[in-house]
Amino acid sequence: MLKLNGVNTFYGNIHALHDVSMHIDEGEIVTLIGANGAGKSTTLMSICGGTPPRSGEITFEGQPIHKTKMDQIVRLGISQVPEGRLIFPDLTVMENLELGAFLRNDKDGIKRDMEYAFSLFPILEERQKQAGGTLSGGEQQMLAISRALMARPRLLLLDEPSLGLAPIIIQQIFEIIQKVNASGTTVFLVEQNANQALKIAHRGYVMETGHITMEDNAATLLANEDVKKAYLGL
Numbered sequence: 297m298l299k300l301n302g303v304n305t306f307y308g309n310i311h312a313l314h315d316v317s318m319h320i321d322e323g324e325i326v327t328l329i330g331a332n333g334a335g336k337s338t339t340l341m342s343i344c345g346g347t348p349p350r351s352g353e354i355t356f357e358g359q360p361i362h363k364t365k366m367d368q369i370v371r372l373g374i375s376q377v378p379e380g381r382l383i384f385p386d387l388t389v390m391e392n393l394e395l396g397a398f399l400r401n402d403k404d405g406i407k408r409d410m411e412y413a414f415s416l417f418p419i420l421e422e423r424q425k426q427a428g429g430t431l432s433g434g435e436q437q438m439l440a441i442s443r444a445l446m447a448r449p450r451l452l453l454l455d456e457p458s459l460g461l462a463p464i465i466i467q468q469i470f471e472i473i474q475k476v477n478a479s480g481t482t483v484f485l486v487e488q489n490a491n492q493a494l495k496i497a498h499r500g501y502v503m504e505t506g507h508i509t510m511e512d513n514a515a516t517l518l519a520n521e522d523v524k525k526a527y528l529g530l
């Protein structure tokens with residue numbers, strides 16, 4: 297479904313991604329794990345058009361997208377949940393969700409998808425008239441995921457959804473990610489929380505200083521001694 301082939305991404309002179317190649321098949325949850333500053337967010341931003349690669353190729357369902365603008369990429373069926381959630385704090389929960397659907401005009405479909413979001417996260421339905429900025433961190437993450445789903449993506453990109461959240465909330469968010477995947481959305485999950493991410497993913501990639509250094513089935517990576525030492529604190 298998505299392919300990166302020899303992707304190099306720069307911030308000015310800083311060479312952040314080095315010849316990154318990876319793929320995500322339809323129906324999968326694929327995770328990208330790595331330490332702080334490894335280049336995980338840059339990989340995600342390179343896919344969604346935020347930091348287009350200087351060289352290499354990214355294709356979505358066979359179509360090159362590495363020179364495509366962000367809004368067009370959303371139209372193609374890719375939406376992202378950025379690191380730090382970036383919800384609109386002064387807008388209500390409902391208004392934040394409506395913004396997620398800004399490229400759509402099928403009113404009935406939008407209403408159905410909002411009901412779907414509320415069925416995933418009932419707390420958001422209770423809080424629908426509340427300003428986004430007054431939600432707890434976990435609720436804001438739920439809102440950010442729901443907002444991305446309002447674009448009805450076929451590929452959902454998530455950047456560190458567990459960041460700063462209590463273990464019980466992380467558990468809940470990850471269960472929902474699996475549920476969203478089971479209902480047909482392919483997921484690319486960027487995480488520092490390697491343990492949780494590898495537990496729900498089908499496959500995983502390990503990134504170090506802008507290079508992919510390992511790729512395998514998630515269960516194999518979880519059992520790998522180097523991964524255990526470097527990322528699982530074991």
Ligand code: ATP
Nearest residue numbers: 307310312330331332333334335336337338339488
């Ligand atoms: P984290 O888990 O801490 O978010 P990450 O793996 O997502 O880290 P990136 O944010 O992709 O890592 O950063 C990769 C490298 O690119 C780092 O060396 C970082 O300092 C650099 N970098 C990221 N954003 C910028 C920017 N806007 N300008 C310059 N350098 C940047």
